[in-house]
Amino acid sequence: MHSVITPAIMYWGTPVVLITTENDDGTANIAPISSAWWLGHRCVLGLAAASQTTINLLRTKQCVLNLPSDDMGSYINAIAKTTGSPVIPPVKQALGYEHCKDKFTRSGLTPHPSDLVQPPRIAECPVQMEAELAGTTELMQDMPDRKGFILAIEVKVIRTHVQDELRLPGHSNRIDPDRWRPMIMSFQELYGLAPKKTVSTLASIDEEKYRPLTVSNVGEPAAEKDKVGSEEAYEDAAV
């Protein structure tokens, strides 16, 4: 049996990302979000236009995408329902948000200098991706009174840092999915992943075969870079 329902929001379950950005006075802001999806070295973020994070990201064109593990709930809860915006937007006022200027101090998280961008990494997060703004699209363009309220923001990952414990032994650039335990937000509650349910047919594809298609060679020596994106590389990819 199925019933027709109208959920107020489609929070079906996605990994939490702690985005760090730089405020206009040079201090750092953190925002927990969960509207994020990944393809190649690109990430598309769903962000409220009025959030301090959005304002910072559009101004500086830089951020760090820090991925918390499923045991980091207390850090996330400490800064949930807060905004770095000095003037709290009416929607957030109605939802009970309060202003927090320094979310590192509030959460107990530790800033760590990034290599290529100004916003700091979050030391406690097992995965930290330094990223640059690549594009912005306004959502709900079909609704004049809501248009631009939420943005889809494409960022380009330019450097990825991972905790050594997450790496797949014997491979230079792979994550062991049995070791990576991301925090998942589903309908506002926080979860981890269950163990692997079935052997995946897709996983029979060599992960490196995706690299030429997505130009995911950031950080590779120049000779390898030249090949990526070429016709030869696409033929090699065979996917």
Ligand SMILES: Cc1cc2nc3c(=O)[nH]c(=O)nc-3n(C[C@H](O)[C@H](O)[C@H](O)COP(=O)(O)O)c2cc1C
């Ligand atoms: C677990 C979690 C997931 C969230 N997901 C999103 C999201 O996907 N997009 C968004 O705009 N806000 C999301 N929020 C709300 C933001 O954290 C909130 O807008 C916050 O005020 C942003 O901070 P800022 O204004 O300092 O940038 C989420 C909050 C939590 C705790």
